[in-house]
Ligand SMILES: [Zn+2]
C-alpha cells in the first residue's frame with residue numbers, strides 16, 4: 261500500500277470510529293411484536309427468595325410460618341426457595357412435599373435456590389419439575405446447563421450477582437436477575453451495576469427482588485437463636501416483587517416475570533412504581549415497563565406514578581431516571597396520586613432503555629418493623645422501557 265493510500269485508510273477508519281453511535285453499536289432494526297394490552301391483566305405481589313426449615317441455615321422458619329405471614333400481608337404468590345444442596349437436589353421430597361406447603365389465598369410456585377460452587381440462582385416454575393436434573397449438572401459447562409434448563413422449561417434467575425456467592429455462570433442462562441436482595445438496600449450497588457450492564461449489552465433481562473430471609477420469630481424464648489433478630493428486619497416481602505400477570509395463575513406470574521412487566525417495592529405495603537410511555541403522542545400510554553418498541557423519531561412522553569393506598573399525601577418523592585445505565589433526570593412528585601412526566605427522543609435506530617428509581621418516606625411494615633430502617637428512603641424500582649431491543653437475542 262502506498263503512503264497516500266495508507267493515509268486515506270487511516271482517515272476512513274477514524275471517520276468510522278467518530279461516526280459510530282456512543283451506544284447500541286450495531287444498527288438494530290429488529291422486527292418487534294406489538295406491545296401487549298396495558299389493561300388486560302392484574303398486578304400481583306409476592307416474594308421469590310425465602311428459606312424455610314428445609315434450608316439448614318434457617319431457624320424458626322417452618323413453611324407454615326412463612327405462608328401465614330404471606331397471607332397476613334396480602335401476598336398473591338410466593339416461592340419458598342430452599343438451598344437445593346442441603347437436600348442434594350431433592351427439593352421435590354422436602355420443601356415441595358411438606359404438608360404445610362399449601363395456601364388458600366397465595367399461589368405457591370415450585371423452585372429452589374440452585375446453590376452451586378459458581379454462585380446461586382433461583383429456579384422456578386408454576387408446576388413441579390425435575391429439579392434434581394438441574395442440581396446434577398451444576399458443575400457442567402454452561403452449554404450443558406442451558407440444554408437441561410431448556411428441557412425442564414423453567415425460569416432461571418441470577419441471585420445476588422454482585423455480592424458474596426456472585427453468579428459466575430453465563431447470563432445467557434438466566435431470564436431475570438435479583439437486582440434488589442434483602443431489606444438492606446445499600447448492599448445492592450453491585451447487583452444494580454450488573455443488571456445495568458446486562459441491559460446495556462442488549463439483554464432484555466427482568467430485574468426482580470428477593471428477601472432471602474432465613475429466620476422466623478421464635479415461638480418461645482428457648483427457641484431464640486443468635487440470628488432470630490433478623491425476623492423483625494428481613495422477612496417475607498422485603499422487598500416485594502410485583503408482576504403484571506394476564507391471569508391469577510402461577511404460570512401467568514412466571515410469564516410476567518420473564519416478560520418484564522415487573523416492579524419492586526421495599527415492602528408489601530409500599531406503593532408500586534408504574535412507568536409508562538406514550539409512543540404515538542395521543543396523550544394515552546401505550547407501553548409499560550418491560551415493553552419493547554421502535555421509537556418514532558419524535559419526542560416520547562414518559563410517566564412515572566405511584567400506585568397504592570400507602571402513599572403519604574404530604575410527602576415529596578424523588579424520581580431518578582436512568583437511561584442506558586447513566587443518570588438521565590432527577591424529578592420530584594407529590595400529592596395524593598404522585599405522578600411526574602418527562603420527555604425524550606430515543607434515536608430511531610439505536611438500542612435504548614429507560615428505568616426509574618423512586619425514593620421517599622418509608623412505608624410502615626408492622627409485621628417486620630426493623631425493615632424500614634434498612635431499606636431507608638428507597639421505595640421502589642421499575643423495570644426498563646425498551647427500544648429496539650432484539651427479541652431474538
Ligand atoms: Zn444465595
Ligand SMILES: [Zn+2]
Nearest residue numbers: 309311373472
Ligand atoms: Zn438464599
